[in-house]
Amino acid sequence: METLIASNISIEIGEGELVALVGINGVGKSTLLRSLSGVQELLKGDIRIKGKPLRSLSSEKLSELISIVLTEQxxxxxxxxxxxxxxxxxxxxxxxxxxxxxxxxxxxxxxxxxxxxxxxxxxxxxxxxxxxxxxxxxxxxxxxTPLVILDEPTTHLDIYHQAYILKLLKKLTVQTKKSILFATHEINLALQLCDRIILMEQNKVSIGTPKQLIEEDVFSKMFPSDLIFFDKISQSFKIKT
Amino acid sequence: MPNQKKYTGLLVLLLVVVILTALVNISLGSVNIPLMDIFSAFFKEEVSSDSWRYIILEYRLPKVFTAILTGSGLAVSGLLMQTLFRNPLAGPYVLGLSSGASLGVALILMGASLFGGTMAGLLFSKWSLVIASSIGSLLVLLAVLLASSKLRDTMAILIIGLMFASLTAAIVSVLAYFSPAAQLQQYVFWSFGSLGNLSWEEVLILSIFWFIGILLAVTCIKNLNTLLLGEQYAKSLGVSISRNRMVIIIATSLLAGSITAFAGPIAFVGLAVPHLIRQVIPVNDHRILLPAVIMGGAILMLVCDIAAQLPGSQYTLPINAITSLIGAPVVIWLLIRKRKFLF
Structure with missing residues (x-):
């Protein structure tokens, strides 16, 4: 059985940007990251790096453009x-x-x-x-490489080290001018640190600065509403009491 | 890398040990020949006894070369398989090569009685076992290569190799069940392995396969190091996974296949030596590991062959049993002593 995961994704990442990719489990974050990094064949569509289409690049050439950080290897x-x-x-x-x-x-x-x-x-x-x-x-x-891709770099880490890693990524984008794209479930932390956030949902993908996305109120519809809600004032998810 | 300088001394030491054990190996046997006479035999001077010269040049020297080639070749193919599959249990025969060879030999030795006299003539040819086991390994290799070109998952290849091994082992069991005792014994003796039956001509052929196999392994060193991060990282670092896998499988098959053809299925060395070396040299850089494993394999095989000769006696024990008898306790002792499994 084929499952349609997120479709019609169109994203651009600029130099020196720290971009977080968020979305619920199984929405296709890892698939998107693996396709971007060339570890997995492209299902459909087109990826360009510095104007060059990814498909036309050999894996040697690609290894000079994109580096990856994966967990559980x-x-x-x-x-x-x-x-x-x-x-x-x-x-x-x-x-x-x-x-x-x-x-x-x-x-x-x-x-x-x-x-x-x-x-x-x-x-x-x-x-x-x-x-x-x-x-x-x-x-x-x-x-x-000009682009670094990380798949859930903060899993298995305590909250201090989660913050530490994200701070580190932020520092790296500033100091090295590299673009960093990472998938994460730590939305609360990502909102505070990232330049832009990509929110993947079943039928649409929203991209914008944390501020823009909060104003569009995309996070409140991200999860089923029975347990948690997005608190706009503190800009974080809270448990319903 | 700083490693190289640090371990050069150790590699030189290993080489010296190889040469020393080789000399001891030549000197000891059913008759013991003093070292001075060995040198005399090499450099065409007077030897105390003419039969000694014959024993050294026509029997013991080819056997020493066979021991070095088989020990090092099997150890390298074991290392290649362990790194390719990132699995410490992998050895040169995980792809089913020795099972293929066994099947070929079993068909020649035991099939003859089942399928009538058509193959009986082959039995007397000196090369028949070598050819049979080569064809057997080759067929299994082709099957594995075919499977690996269709599969993306390296682990699946490991399982397929194991399945081929079970299949061929099953056919061999059926053959053995219906075979008369004499043929069965011949097959069992072949499966014990033997280093001593090779002529200079055969040593030359074996060394050609060895050389090509080692050369291929050397070209893979960089990719083998990258594979230490796992296949996904290796791919992101520009390694062509399937092409690299193909080269490694071919190198392993050339080494293990030709060795099995000439010396029988000597299983243990390939699995044990990479672990022995990793315990002694705590490094995973294949630029160090590969030469160290080559020499480690040669040393283990030479030492085992000395023991198998039971110096001073008329008897020779099966080399396959001796490698395990000597090697297994060493691996166990090293693991327990270090309490840390380095892989």
Whole structure:
């Protein structure tokens, strides 16, 4: 059986923008992100990066334009933090993956931007979930692509580290001028930090600044209304009492 | 990467150990030959006994080369499979190669009595077992490649390999059930594995397959490292998953298939050596792992062959049993000592 998930999506993301993708479970956020990043074949439609259609790009070329951060991948925990981040340079290294001084500079810069220089010699199995997430983000930064895509970067994290990661993403867009697109369920946090928000629903997709979307009152219809409601004053979801 | 410098010394040490164990291997056996005489035999000088020269050059030296080629080749194919499937239980035979080879050999040895005398003539040809097991592995390989070109999920290939293994094992059981004892024994002896039966000519053929297989593995080193992040990350880093998978499967098949054809199904080395090496060298960079595994495999096989010879006695134990008898306790001991499973 085929299920129609969100259709007629038309989105543009500008340079240096932090954009959150929100929507209920199963609406197709991950599918959209995987299609955008080239991990999954396009179902339909057209994606352009810097004017070039995604379909026409080889995976090598694409790896210089888009980097991804995914959760729950079978990553070898026996890698050191430095090694993992260094793998982000694979698109630029020679046939056997030798790091040049330029590559080392990008890796050091990524370590510094994400503020994990003190972790670089640790093995990944020694890290907490929050630290590992930062390492994966640093890897994407080292890949040096104009667009970074993250699929639910704040799952499994406590609220402090959720805020920390989102703050970090915001800082990265400002400092590196990279565009960052991420799927999230933390709407309350996204509203406070993101430049724009994409809300995916079954039949329509709304995009706008947090302020615009709140004014359009799109969030109050996002979920069934029996348990929670969107409180416009505090700009967050509240439990019905 | 800083790794390379750090571990160069260790790799050199491993190489020295390979050479030393090879020398000891040549020296020990049913007759023990002093090291000085081995050097004399190599450099065409006087050897204390003419039969020693013959034993060294025509018997022990080809056997040492066979041990090195099989040990290292199986270890590399085990490493390739473990990284490709991101599964520590994978070994060179997960794709069903040895089962295919077993089926080929079983058909020749035991099928002859079932299907009449047509194949009986083949039995006496020296090459018949090699050819039968090569054809068997090749057919399984083709089936796996066909399946892998249709499938996007790498894990499904693992399952399909296991299914092929069960299928062929079942056919072998049926054949064995109806076979007379003599043929059954021949088959069982083949399945024990053997390093000692190869002529220089066969060693040469084996080394050609080995060389091509290792060369292919070397070209995959960068992609193997990327695969440590999982397939989705690898894809986003520009790795062509299906093409890379194809190359790795072909390299594994060349190595494991040719080794099984010449030395029988020696299972354990391929599974164990990558784990042994990872316990000793806590690194997952294939630029270090690959050479380390090549030498580790060679060392384990040489040591096992020394033990299998039961130095000073007339008997030789089956190499397949010895690799497990020596290797398994070492892997268990290392895992317990470190208390940490590194993969």
């Amino acid at each position: 079978p990553i070898s925990k026996n890698l050191s933090v430095f090694e993992l981040i260094a793998l982000g340079r694979q698109p630029y290294t020679n046939w056997i993956g030798t790091l040049t001084s330029k590559d080392l500079k990008y890796i050091q810069n990524a370590l510094k931007l994400v503020d994990i220089e003190n972790l670089q010699h640790k093995k990944c199995y020694e890290l907490s979930d929050g630290q590992l997430q930062k390492v994966l983000i640093a890897r994407a930064i080292a890949q040096d």
